Amino acid sequence: MKQNASKPLLRRRKPTQARAQITVDAMLDAAVKLLKRGGASSITTNRIAATAGVSIGSVYQYFPNKHALFAALHERHIRQVDAILRKRTAECAESSLEELVQAWIEGMAEAHAKDPELAELLQSEVPHRAAGTAEFSIRLHTCFRAALAPHAGSFRRKTDLDTRTFITANMVEALGHALVSRRPRGLSLTRAKAESSKAILAYLAS
Amino acid sequence: MKQNASKPLLRRRKPTQARAQITVDAMLDAAVKLLKRGGASSITTNRIAATAGVSIGSVYQYFPNKHALFAALHERHIRQVDAILRKRTAECAESSLEELVQAWIEGMAEAHAKDPELAELLQSEVPHRAAGTAEFSIRLHTCFRAALAPHAGSFRRKTDLDTRTFITANMVEALGHALVSRRPRGLSLTRAKAESSKAILAYLAS
Amino acid sequence: MKQNASKPLLRRRKPTQARAQITVDAMLDAAVKLLKRGGASSITTNRIAATAGVSIGSVYQYFPNKHALFAALHERHIRQVDAILRKRTAECAESSLEELVQAWIEGMAEAHAKDPELAELLQSEVPHRAAGTAEFSIRLHTCFRAALAPHAGSFRRKTDLDTRTFITANMVEALGHALVSRRPRGLSLTRAKAESSKAILAYLAS
Amino acid sequence: MKQNASKPLLRRRKPTQARAQITVDAMLDAAVKLLKRGGASSITTNRIAATAGVSIGSVYQYFPNKHALFAALHERHIRQVDAILRKRTAECAESSLEELVQAWIEGMAEAHAKDPELAELLQSEVPHRAAGTAEFSIRLHTCFRAALAPHAGSFRRKTDLDTRTFITANMVEALGHALVSRRPRGLSLTRAKAESSKAILAYLAS
DNA sequence: CATGAATGAGTGTTCATTCAT
DNA sequence: AATGAATGAACACTCATTCAT
Numbered sequence A, B, C, D: 001m002k003q004n005a006s007k008p009l010l011r012r013r014k015p016t017q018a019r020a021q022i023t024v025d026a027m028l029d030a031a032v033k034l035l036k037r038g039g040a041s042s043i044t045t046n047r048i049a050a051t052a053g054v055s056i057g058s059v060y061q062y063f064p065n066k067h068a069l070f071a072a073l074h075e076r077h078i079r080q081v082d083a084i085l086r087k088r089t090a091e092c093a094e095s096s097l098e099e100l101v102q103a104w105i106e107g108m109a110e111a112h113a114k115d116p117e118l119a120e121l122l123q124s125e126v127p128h129r130a131a132g133t134a135e136f137s138i139r140l141h142t143c144f145r146a147a148l149a150p151h152a153g154s155f156r157r158k159t160d161l162d163t164r165t166f167i168t169a170n171m172v173e174a175l176g177h178a179l180v181s182r183r184p185r186g187l188s189l190t191r192a193k194a195e196s197s198k199a200i201l202a203y204l205a206s
Numbered sequence E: 001c002a003t004g005a006a007t008g009a010g011t012g013t014t015c016a017t018t019c020a021t
Numbered sequence F: 001a002a003t004g005a006a007t008g009a010a011c012a013c014t015c016a017t018t019c020a021t
Helices: A007-013 A017-038 A045-052 A056-062 A066-091 A097-113 A116-125 A133-154 A161-181 A189-205 B007-038 B045-052 B056-062 B066-091 B097-113 B116-125 B133-154 B161-181 B189-205 C007-013 C017-038 C045-052 C056-062 C066-091 C097-113 C116-125 C133-154 C161-181 C189-205 D007-038 D045-052 D056-062 D066-091 D097-113 D116-125 D133-154 D161-181 D189-205
Strands: none
Touching: A017 A045, A017 A056, A017 A066, A017 A116, A045 A056, A045 A066, A066 A097, A066 A116, A066 A133, A097 A116, A097 A133, A097 A161, A097 A189, A116 A161, A116 B116, A133 A161, A133 A189, A161 A189, A161 B161, A161 B189, A189 B161, A189 B189, B007 B045, B007 B056, B007 B066, B007 B116, B045 B056, B045 B066, B066 B097, B066 B116, B066 B133, B097 B116, B097 B133, B097 B161, B097 B189, B116 B161, B133 B161, B133 B189, B161 B189, C017 C045, C017 C056, C017 C066, C017 C116, C045 C056, C045 C066, C066 C097, C066 C116, C066 C133, C097 C116, C097 C133, C097 C161, C097 C189, C116 C161, C116 D116, C133 C161, C133 C189, C161 C189, C161 D161, C161 D189, C189 D161, C189 D189, D007 D045, D007 D056, D007 D066, D007 D116, D045 D056, D045 D066, D066 D097, D066 D116, D066 D133, D097 D116, D097 D133, D097 D161, D097 D189, D116 D161, D133 D161, D133 D189, D161 D189
């Protein structure tokens, strides 16, 4: 369904791999810079080129159109969050449920820590039709589900695992996001993380 | 000679205001229609006018610029959600904590039921700088907090009320949203609502 | 050639004469106000109406279009200058050539004194195609010529009177204008007037 | 990668600048054409582009906005007049006062000869806020003053040189302008020039 | 007569995209 | 490959003008 479902498409920039990736990253970074400066409406292809120190022609060498650039922007961010969460999950293969949930919350916090406003801006300003969001959701759901499975015995109610995962994943995402960027003053990051973990654990234990 | 020198003008204002509201609503509805059809980028002032069946000049009689129109779009939606949630909350003044939480989830479901994709699109595509979002958040937090206060005695841990409210409000919003628009097939709306309520109650009881 | 060459047209606003003239003046004054504030481009019919405290409909009761309003603006100003110059000239029927020329320069200074920038702005910003400018020029030329005629004997060279008048009128206008609005600091108005008169007299004596 | 890192780019700039001047001139010429056809109000950026045979985008590559284009229009004209007058003045460094004054009048006539209505239209229709008009006036005043200085001994009255220059410059401009575009039929250009020169000389001799 | 909401052609300007070099 | 001048469709917005009340 997506445009990278098959190998041929991946070849698009194979040859000059390294240089290409640097250029692409420069352009995406430029887009982020512009996004932060003036919102989504100030991201124009010409400005991206200028900010990235590249000609406008080069932008179109790597992206067929502006939309693809936006999609790449989302994808890069999603890939980061995805990587962090999967790594944390993998590290907790043998851990207790409590440690697992804490790792997730910690992972969300880590993912947003280095650039708290980026996620917000990306979410709220940059159109993400057809970015890999859906695909990412499914992958993460699968990952979460697998991590939760070994602990299913400790859940009091006999809810099916998909439902548990659905609720849990949404809580992780929502609380992970909120505690970084909407946390009221007076509530420390540490306490917010602890409280979020407790909320999720309380649900899972129920 | 001045435009407010005589009564007739004031009397004429009333019907005008009613008509004005109809016109304004027609324009906002047109914007929503366009938003659903082709995303935020397909909302243009001229298209709004055409779709709403008014002249472009009339759009600018009611909104100083496109931004103000976007803000009004958000505001109208926010006001609806706000009204529903406050009403539900008010109705549960004497109820149990369980009924209160269920009412909130029910309210979120109701708010999104008639137009599930609108909230999503509004959130993710329409820039909402300086819309009354922040103000709304505070009002809702206050409302939630007041509703939670009478039940504070039943919470096992002695977490402060603002933290409780913060976590709870985010759960209500996230789960309320998710259960309407991201719920996996295989999970009925009824069960999703029940599960969401249980999650929140588990947290509050903890 | 002009639209007030015959009597019927003068009837346009006869009945309510007094009130009409007040309204028309209010509108022209509003236009002048706007002109001074923001240049010709800030004169819009709606703004004129608002500034004059009149409805936009009323503006179109008195002027068929914006152009006519501009023409009226020029005409009113021209009429003032014309009146002053004719009066001064008439007063010098028995006077010496020197007194006559001084009266003209004095008249120009007087005409621009109360609103020095208006003439400049009118000239340089407000389009005056088909305003009564040409007609005014002819009338003034005739007036000047008649006033100069009795002194023709004192001119050294035997240049024809029309040429004399042409040069003289242009000098009066140019110097009269320049001494009010472009005079360099260091040159007093009195000396500028004296010097201008001397220049014209030197020419006429030649 | 940056746009000024290598010499080739500088070499390419040269031909570009020549082409650019041609394009700019085409656009200014188009503006003049439109101005003559339908007055200042018929000059629109899109029409300029169409008339000049370039795209509207190109207009904005050379001018940041319409105002800058108007300013350039004035500047080009002013530069022409300035150049002519300075050249004529320079040629008369050793000449008599009479020759100098005749050269000025001749210069004004020359400047307006090839396009008599342009100066008039530029002056009366095209807004010239912040065009280099003032600067030009000063330069010309300085030029005139220097040219007049050697002849100051022949002036009968002991008026200071700045005042002399002020009056003279205004006469040159006004008469030079009038003799080209407002001269009454019956007065030949040759005689108008002669008479204008005599007027200025009579003043200077006085 | 006066009003002012409504109109919509038209304006200045932007910006995604192309393509000759 | 990389460049960036050129393009022109499309945009947000203005304003002279009309006309029902």
